[in-house]
Amino acid sequence: MTTTPIADQVADLREKVAEQLPAEALKVFGAEQAELAVAEPPSGIAEPGTPMPDASLLDVRSRPVTLDQARAGRPAVVVFYRGAWCPYCNLALRTYQRELVAELDERGVVMIAVSPQKPDGSLGIVEANDLTYTVLSDPGNRIGRALGIVT
Structure with a gap:
């Protein structure tokens, strides 16, 4: 390919x-x-090796789930994106699907995308981009704030 x-x-x-x-x-x-x-990197950003915080999130059907539950005991690559409205985010999420998900799957690693948007926006981005990996909503950006990545 x-x-x-x-x-x-x-x-x-x-x-x-x-x-x-x-x-x-x-x-x-x-x-x-x-x-x-x-600009210098903002202070408070999580350092490599920092444990991933967990929070109550929502799946695309508005069902509560945590990152730990979504991982189901597997290692994970977790990416954060702004929302379905962001063309750059859509480009990245499609590229991850096309070029990364199968390789991760072969290694037993799950891919998870997290956004502060509502679950219907997450469902829309899954459908529009034919995503097979887990997409979750983080109302209030709790995990992003805990990692110091919200701008």
């Missing part, structure tokens, strides 16, 4: 977005990206 690096996919998406947005919006986004590129 020939794959396109995610960085190249993002660059293509950026070009398409730039054609659709007003110049003043692009200027604001560009300024924010420039600030982020030179």
Whole structure:
């Protein structure tokens, strides 16, 4: 299978977005990206090896589940995304499905995506992107806040 690096996919998406947005919006986004590129990492971000916090989450059918339950005793790759409305998130989640999930599965590792959006948004992203891995909602971004990754 020939794959396109995610960085190249993002660059293509950026070009398409730039054609659709007003110049003043692009200027604001560009300024924010420039600030982020030179900024120090925020304090309070979890360090490698920090145990993953757990919380009561919701699956795509609004049923309560924890990360520990979703893992079912297996190691996991947990990714965080903003929501179904984010084109960059959709691109990444599709790429994970296409290029990562089968490899993880072969190794007994489960993939889990977490977002603060409501379960119906999570269901929508699963259906729109044909995702086979677990997608969970974290109302209030509790796990993201505990890890220090909410901006």
